[in-house]
Amino acid sequence: xxxxxxxxxxxxxxxxxxxxxxxxxxxxFGPGVGIAELAARLVEGxxxxxxxxxxxxxxxxxxxxxxxxxxxxxRRGAAAEAIPWPDDSFDxxxxxxxxxxxxxxxxxxxxxxxxLVPGGTFVAVTHVWAIEKLGTAESWSRDAERFLRxxxxxxxxxxxxxxxxxxxxxxxxxxxxxxxxxAPSNRPRRA
Numbered sequence: 001x002x003x004x005x006x007x008x009x010x011x012x013x014x015x016x017x018x019x020x021x022x023x024x025x026x027x028x029f030g031p032g033v034g035i036a037e038l039a040a041r042l043v044e045g046x047x048x049x050x051x052x053x054x055x056x057x058x059x060x061x062x063x064x065x066x067x068x069x070x071x072x073x074x075r076r077g078a079a080a081e082a083i084p085w086p087d088d089s090f091d092x093x094x095x096x097x098x099x100x101x102x103x104x105x106x107x108x109x110x111x112x113x114x115x116l117v118p119g120g121t122f123v124a125v126t127h128v129w130a131i132e133k134l135g136t137a138e139s140w141s142r143d144a145e146r147f148l149r150x151x152x153x154x155x156x157x158x159x160x161x162x163x164x165x166x167x168x169x170x171x172x173x174x175x176x177x178x179x180x181x182x183a184p185s186n187r188p189r190r191a
Contacts, residue, residue, distance in 0.1 A: 005030070005033065005096060005097060005163075005165060006033050006164075007163050007164050007165075008096050008097065008125045008127075008163050008165070008168055009033045009034035009037060009096050009125075010034075010037060011125055011161070011163070011168075011170065012034060012094040012095075012096050012123050012124075012125045012170075013034060013037045013038055013041065013094065015094075015121075015123040015125075015170065015172055016091075016092035016094055016121050016123050017121075018038065018041055018042055018045065018091060018092055019045070019091070020041065020042060020043045020044050020045060021042070021044040021045045022042055022045045022046075022091040022092060023042075023045055023046040023047075023048070023089060023090045023091055023092075024038050024042060024045070024046075024047055024048070024090060024091060024092040024093070024094065025048045025049065025050070025083070025085070025089070025090045025092070025093045025094070025115060026038065026047070026048070026049040026050075026093075026094050026095070026096075027049075027050055027051075027080050027083070027093060027094070027095040027098060027099075027108075027112070028050070028051050028052075028080065028095055028096070028097070028098025028099075028101070029049040029050070029051050029075065029096075030051065030096070030097070030098075032049070032075070034049075034094060034096060035047055035049050035073065035075065039072065039073050042072070045072065045091075046072050046073075046074070047072060047073045047074070048073075048074045048075075048076075048085065048089075048090070049074070049075040049076070050075075050076050050077070050078040050079070050080070050083060050084070051075070051077065051078075051098075052077065052078065052079045053077075054077055079102075079108075080095070080098070080099075080102040080108035080111060080112070081102065081103070081104065081107045081108045081111055082111065083111045083112070083114070083115050085115050086115075087114050087115065088115070088116070088117045088118075089115045089117075090115050090116055090117065090120060091116075091117055091120050091121070092116075092120055092121045092122070092123070093112050093115065093116060093120070093121075093122045093123075094122070094123045094124070094125075095122075095123070095124040095125075095126075096124075096125045096126075097125070097126055097127055097130060098124075098126075099124040099126055099144070099171070100126050100130050100131055100133075100134060100140070105143070105144070105147050106147045106150060106151070109147045109148055109150075109151040109153070110150075110151045110152075112151065112153070113151040113152045113153050113175055116153075116175040117175070118175055118176065118177045118178070119174065119175065119176075119177045120174070120175045121172065121173070121174050121175075122148075122153060122172070122173045122174070122175075123170065123171070123172050124144075124169075124170070124171045124172075125168050125169070125170050125171075126168060126169050126171070127163075127165065127166055127167070127168055127169075128160060128166065128167040128168060128169055129166055129167075131169060137160070137169060140169075141158045141169070141171075144158070144171055145158075148171075148173045152175065152176070153173035153174065153175055154173060154174050154175075154176055155171065155172070155173040156171075156172045156173065156174075158170060158171045158172075
């Protein structure tokens with residue numbers, strides 16, 4: 001995963017285009033390649049990550065020992081539908097080869113919208129073959145766009161790009177500066 005998906009991770013980070021003092025969350029960070037890239041770019045910022053797999057959390061900790069010694073990098077065991085940070089915590093959220101596994105997808109995307117600051121960016125890069133295990137890429141794009149909009153995000157048109165490990169779909173969305181556009185019934189509330 002670390003070698004074969006590296007270019008996908010770098011593309012996701014490039015798509016977010018974080019500033020040096022931004023806060024970025026990686027959802028489903030796997031072995032931590034994206035976390036390492038973010039830590040190198042966010043020299044004054046914060047890099048947070050969640051992954052439901054204990055094995056991946058440990059691999060990412062080992063890969064990023066330098067960042068682990070500071071409060072700037074934090075990796076936790078958690079799922080996309082229960083992000084353990086407060087509202088408006090992140091300038092960007094990225095997901096590489098994990099969004100297709102989020103259950104339920106609509107709740108997870110509402111969580112992403114909840115933790116993004118207004119104007120923040122969400123980027124998902126997913127293998128097309130993984131998407132096609134669930135149905136057609138076209139139906140996935142339609143469903144993802146519907147759920148992104150329901151969460152209050154403004155999605156761009158998805159695009160497919162060739163990566164070392166095969167074709168990948170890039171989905172990008174922005175939380176509007178006017179967060180009040182999100183209907184109150186769609187805004188998740190944290191207890």
